[in-house]
Amino acid sequence: MPVPSILFPADPLNPRRPDPHFAWEARLIRELGGENLLVDHDALLAGHAEAAVRWLPRGCGPLWYRGWMLPSARYAEFAAALTARGGNLLTSPPGYASAHELPGWYGVFEGATPPSAWIPTTGALPPTPEELAEAVARLGGSGPAIVKDYVKSRKHEWHEACYLPELADLAAVGRVVRRFVELQGEFLAGGVVLRRYEEFEREGGPNGAGGPDRNGGDAAVGTGSAGAAGAAGGERRAVEARVWWLDGRPVLVGPHPDAPHLQVEPELTEVSALVRRLGCRFVTTDLASRADGSGWRVVEVGDGQVSDLPRGIDASGLLASLIAA
Numbered sequence: 001m002p003v004p005s006i007l008f009p010a011d012p013l014n015p016r017r018p019d020p021h022f023a024w025e026a027r028l029i030r031e032l033g034g035e036n037l038l039v040d041h042d043a044l045l046a047g048h049a050e051a052a053v054r055w056l057p058r059g060c061g062p063l064w065y066r067g068w069m070l071p072s073a074r075y076a077e078f079a080a081a082l083t084a085r086g087g088n089l090l091t092s093p094p095g096y097a098s099a100h101e102l103p104g105w106y107g108v109f110e111g112a113t114p115p116s117a118w119i120p121t122t123g124a125l126p127p128t129p130e131e132l133a134e135a136v137a138r139l140g141g142s143g144p145a146i147v148k149d150y151v152k153s154r155k156h157e158w159h160e161a162c163y164l165p166e167l168a169d170l171a172a173v174g175r176v177v178r179r180f181v182e183l184q185g186e187f188l189a190g191g192v193v194l195r196r197y198e199e200f201e202r203e204g205g206p207n208g209a210g211g212p213d214r215n216g217g218d219a220a221v222g223t224g225s226a227g228a229a230g231a232a233g234g235e236r237r238a239v240e241a242r243v244w245w246l247d248g249r250p251v252l253v254g255p256h257p258d259a260p261h262l263q264v265e266p267e268l269t270e271v272s273a274l275v276r277r278l279g280c281r282f283v284t285t286d287l288a289s290r291a292d293g294s295g296w297r298v299v300e301v302g303d304g305q306v307s308d309l310p311r312g313i314d315a316s317g318l319l320a321s322l323i324a325a
Helices: 020-031 041-045 072-084 093-100 102-109 129-138 155-161 170-187 228-232 269-278 316-324
Strands: 005-011 014-018 036-039 061-065 087-089 116-120 145-149 191-196 240-246 249-255 282-289 296-303
Touching: 005 020, 005 316, 014 020, 014 036, 020 036, 020 316, 041 072, 072 087, 072 093, 093 102, 093 296, 102 116, 102 269, 102 296, 116 129, 129 170, 129 191, 145 170, 155 170, 170 191, 240 316, 249 316, 269 282, 269 296
Parallel strands: 005 036, 005 061, 061 087
Antiparallel strands: 005 014, 116 191, 145 191, 240 249, 240 282, 282 296
């Protein structure tokens, strides 16, 4: 049976080498006896999938991608271009969308993650006041929340474009949502999500945690965590774990990339069953403990191909598992 190769983005300044952000992973893959191949991420984002895979040998067989995140539509084009060259992404386009975008995974994790309501949008247009009022009603009509799109929030503009202190204040909700959409611009992914604010344990208390933090997290490469908003406001970070799952098994448990110094051991019994139910081969879950001690919450779910690894972590077991999958 063919051994999967790992696709990495090429360095835009030297396309014969991996992007510097992923160079250590590519080197480790080689040390483990695996093969890595390079693709043109800029061409993928521009909608030129065939050009993006032009360096790959024909008949390249089973493939995992480890790189910067892609919109779901671009990922589907990527998969089709690879198929035309005899390659096969081991995460299908529907599987990628299910793990990468909140509406794809929320139904499985509902009850284990902050309550959420979303509004699909066309282009970078904000929802109408009527659409926002309906989404607010679905969340109970009052209380604090955050706004994000299907993939990311703007937690570093916490008060301007992320935090909604009171859902009942529809005028204020509209202002923050409009600003969020404006700042996301062409990068708005899928639509607008309103997500209940929850407080999580943060560093400094018993067992490395203590006190509230905010649930503004995202799972994709280049984005933040449950603690990022608190850190932006000068507070201590949430103690958050990122768990990597392959075929329903946790193959790596570590800190979130935004806080690699914070270690935590989450309870995985409930989330294990949910990951298996989701049915995606390679996913991540970001987990944080609620400040009131009521248990672990799923802050975000992500596709494992575009979830970042914290620097300094031993990823050999994870990458060896991908090669052997």
